[in-house]
Amino acid sequence: MAENTEDATVDNELVTENNEQFPEIEVDNETIEEISSEKPTFEDQLAEAKDKYLRLYADFENFRRRTSKEKIEMIQNASEGLLKELIPIVDDFERANKSFETVTEVEPMKEGIALIFNKFQKTLAGKGVKAIESKGKDFDVELHECITQFAAGEENKGKVIDEIEKGYSLNDKVIRYAKVVVGS
Numbered sequence: 001m002a003e004n005t006e007d008a009t010v011d012n013e014l015v016t017e018n019n020e021q022f023p024e025i026e027v028d029n030e031t032i033e034e035i036s037s038e039k040p041t042f043e044d045q046l047a048e049a050k051d052k053y054l055r056l057y058a059d060f061e062n063f064r065r066r067t068s069k070e071k072i073e074m075i076q077n078a079s080e081g082l083l084k085e086l087i088p089i090v091d092d093f094e095r096a097n098k099s100f101e102t103v104t105e106v107e108p109m110k111e112g113i114a115l116i117f118n119k120f121q122k123t124l125a126g127k128g129v130k131a132i133e134s135k136g137k138d139f140d141v142e143l144h145e146c147i148t149q150f151a152a153g154e155e156n157k158g159k160v161i162d163e164i165e166k167g168y169s170l171n172d173k174v175i176r177y178a179k180v181v182v183g184s
Helices: 002-021 029-038 042-076 080-102 106-126
Strands: 129-132 144-150 160-165 167-170 173-176 178-183
Touching: 080 106, 106 129, 144 160
Parallel strands: 144 178
Antiparallel strands: 129 167, 160 178, 167 173
């Protein structure tokens, strides 16, 4: 029993020390109302979360509308750069067409048209457009469209013997298949 008395004395001493460190605070109803009015309630937190959600949803909808509008504008104006580069070539053709009325010699007209054609090809090449070489090559369904077949001997069997319409690729993607005649 002596041990229990000693334990009880030690416990009382600890309680006394704790009370000295943490004195009791008297709380009345007014203090409780002040504390509870300062503490946000569940309904307030829910309302705040709903408000944040609605604002975030509205921001996302605005972002979606803005990006879809920008995408439509980008698609509509995608060819603007190419067209700006082609307009001077059209101007060259107009000047050449006017000169046809006054020029009697054919050679200068041929040279002018050749210059315009070269300028046009350089513009297309600058944009990544390349002609597909077909004549004399093996027929390839990924590059060619066979219009007809002719007997061309055993050495030209399965090869392109004539090109009716040139094929073109844009950055290694075929944009127009070459229309060809294939030997059989």
